[in-house]
Amino acid sequence: MQPGCRLQPAARRRPRHGRLRSSGLTPPPPRPTLGPARLGVCAGPTCRATFVDLSRNGSKQYCTRTCAHRASVAAYRSRRSPR
Template sequence: MPLTFRSGSGRLCLDFLRTLRLRGQDGAAEELDSPEALAAWVAQLGPYPDDAVVPVPSDAVLRQARDVRESVHAVLAAARSGSDSPEADRALLNKAAGEAPPIPVLGQDLALAYTAPDPVGAVLAQIAREALVLATSSELSRVRECAGPQCGAWFLDTSRPGSRRWCSMDTCGNQSKKTTWRTKHSPA
């Protein structure tokens, strides 16, 4: 059965943060537990065509990807709180952002596809660039933490009133509404 990763946060860098579920809680779960898992994440959420083959990276690249993810979290958390981001995390993201991103290629049918000599490294560059832009943009004020008690994922609230509460209405929002309904309708 192929791995399926969560998406829909509104930014690839925020989707990448979701690969460490329940961050900071006792039940934290690492989704990028192997180089194969990282390749599967890039294949699913990267900009490459569905039939693209993403080579399995080395263990060193897996460690680098996790370091990029943690630096994205540290920089965005600092930016959200108005504090200075750690120098080491900024340096790591600046270095990753300087690598070659996925290359857009326009096909004869005017369909846009992406390619890269190093698909994983290119996506890490894209994630780092996106995180740096998000940390310095007005959109940062719309980054929210899911209200689901067993979630905590960050997402970009693009709703008009800016009042979105859950990372996904289909999962966390639905669970919350079911719990509320059961509480109101359970026998006393």
């Protein structure tokens, strides 16, 4: 190899945005509407943010992992505190 010469990775061919490859694939069907039953209010003790529950079984309780972690830590600390 000559000095100053760099190896370049091979260029990857990607389909342009919005176009399908000519492999005969069809686009995925549109997602069904989830309805108002999937809207919720965060169960965190100090948070009242709203969220859309996109989980499969519809069991989401918190708006973010941070709120879920705070509630988990608070429950742990209340169990561990001397009475």
